[in-house]
Amino acid sequence: MAHDHRHHVHHENEHHAGLADILDLDAEVLHEHLTEVMAWVHGRAGDPATVLDLGAGTGAGTLALARRFPDARITAVDVSPQMLEYLRHKAHAAGVAGRIRTVEADLDTRGDIPGETSADLVWAANSLHHLADPVGTLRTIRAAIRPGGHLVALEMSAFPRFLPGDTLEARCHAAVTEARVSDMPHLGADWAPLLRAAGFTVQDEHRFEIDLRPPLPEATGRYAQATLRRLRDGLEGRLSPEDLAALEALAEAVPHRADLTVQASRTAWLATP
Template identity: 45%
Template sequence: MTYANARHQGHHHHDADSAQAEILELDAEVLAEHTTDIIRWLPLHGDPRQVVDLAAGTGAGTFALLDQFPEAQVTAVDTSPGHLQRLSEKACARGVDGHVRTVLANLDDATWPDLGAPDLVWASGSMHHMVDPGHALRSVHDLLAPGGLFVVVEMAGLPRFLPSTAPADRPGLEDRVHAVSDRLHARHLPHRGADWGPMLTAAGFVVEGELIVDVDIKGAGDAAIGQYALGALQRARGAVAAELDTEDLAALDRLLNIDSPHSLLRRDDLAVRTKRSVWAARRT
């Protein structure tokens, strides 16, 4: 690879990293109340003191956990230096930098860095990305202090934002985008939508609770939901464009064009609809 190409590739990766960070932060903002409800539901034996946030991104889980357990020390692990930089900056801005440690690591590696002996490990939206989930689950089991809790939170794919009758010229567009996206994810992310209960049991955990959270947040007048829908569907477009019907792709592009009268940002009928599934498993 030439230097120019290497520099271009690095710039492209930085842009993609930054775009993903924006989506993660909007996701954290929009789903904050539901995340808090999940944390309050956890079958904890006292407040955790040492916490690990696996694939922490820009810190949605890290800061939600610190809001509930302000005395905890949280180790945030991620494979993206850019995400961890944002997380560190937010920790400083919130005045909790003394409670946050960041670790750059790839959780698909055969061995993990020293993450201490936490009494709570949090993994939100990350386990289905693992190449070998069984290895990751066993690694968490061995990491946890005896009696510690492992929390797996997974979302049912891309949220839905539009009513089924939208857009007027291509009703049901979002259903068809989801259908293509689901086919692609089935090839590349076979564990998305999995039942983690049996896998947790096989890794030596005792599953102490399962929770399904129905998310249905009305977006009228909420700028964050508009931006969240725009960013999420832009990312979906990049994945599905080659397999989506030509007329559907044109309709999607009209929704994603912020200067168009048909832009998502001009709609007053957006919502965030999805399900979040939670497993709480204990190392005995």
């Protein structure tokens, strides 16, 4: 049993390390997008004194919030202790650790937001679609926002695409779309009806289109490669062995492709309790 436990821990560490790499690469490649989103939030939510980052991951959003709102105190919540450890290291390196505290919690199993009852701003970026009971958890979130405060939910409509016209990448995304109906039904959802069902008033909605062309950020090739490899792992059993092998070959080659781009869209909803 000890061997099995060590194998499980090793697998979990690899999983978190791989996801952490993608989150960090996403933040590096799409830094202009994140800056644009933060400016949009600032223009509509003002200058919050207390911010709650739900599903903080490795802290890309947490640090962007800290930069945009230099006087705010931020609580970063995530289910993964490994992610929160990454976040603490990054906050220390950025010189903002004194304004950021981390809380390990699974919002699917809690009836409250740990340690928060009156946040000025709740930020949830690409995290709500993981919830088992979105409306129930949104009600919990609403109770943690002070009167006059705001929730900003930012969600991707689909995973990024890197090679326009590539038929293999298109087949992979079609397989992901089919799989998410059962595995992740809220990915790409319209969150306005869910927010209203939880008692929120939706004040604004904005779609951010991402279309990066050469010259691209230096990390783009590594970002595309890591994303395609994670895509391949998630499609095990859903694609033919030939397609899986071809996808691995594509991931190996993609950093050197001259036709590499980054195309994605993300939508933000601004809501009040």
